[in-house]
Amino acid sequence: MQLSLKVNGKAVQAEVEPRLLLVDFIRQHLRLTGTHVGCDTSQCGACTVLANGMAIKACSALAAQFQGAEITTIEGIGAADGSLHPMQEAFRSCHGLQCGFCTPGMVMNAIDLVQRCPNADEKTIREQLDGNICRCTGYHNIVKAVQAGAAGMQAASQAQAQPALQGA
Template sequence: MKISMTVNGKPVSAEVEARTLLVTFIRENLRLTGTHVGCDTSQCGACTIHLNGRAVKSCNILAMQAEGADIVTIEGLAKADGTLHPMQEAFREHHGLQCGFCTPGMVMSAVDLVKNHPNPSEETIRAELDGNLCRCTGYHNIVKAVKAASAKM
């Protein structure tokens, strides 16, 4: 079936199978490989994107359910000139990433977190990030980064 949506500001459309997951559509059809797949039970959050302004695990939704939606992936977060979003910049500044695999999902979740909790406490950040697994950083510097970014967003 044919689907159409806006991804990172550009209209896209494609023929997909009904069972195609949104993350598969993003990675395989659009070749936007910044969105990652780390599990098969929607636990790890590496595939988190923004759908109509909300953080959503894109492995947990069919591509056809995103018909007409406005999608932003990690590739669409920085400015067109390459300037990083304050959350991306804070992750860099505070060493909130190591291998980088969970990072796109973590950043997309964190942006949504700060939108919903403009001045989050450490406790709030930790609670709100519990849908995103990181095996490298021990979360310590991610928490610092989110806190720092919240002051600049």
């Protein structure tokens, strides 16, 4: 089947098998290997990407389900100049990663969480990240990173709004 969608802001078209998983499309067809395959059963969350702004586990979704959708992978969240997304920077500065295998999925889920619940407390963050497993048990620093990332995302959003307000 012919698949047309946007991945990280770029239009993508490909001929794919109807049973092709989204994670395999991302990794094999597009060569975006930051989206990891950890369990193949949607238990670990390493494959989490944003589909139309919402976190999904790409190992349990068919690529065909996303015809016309906008997919964002870990490779698509940084700025054009190479600077990190505020959530990535928070994971780095708060030591919210150890081996790094879970980190892309954790960051993508955290971005969705903050967009839905910008002032989440520790309990809510832990509950919302329940579907992302860190085998290195770095959860304490991951929670701190999500809180710092939320503050960074809010600051970035306010900074973007400032020039618009000044020009009005």
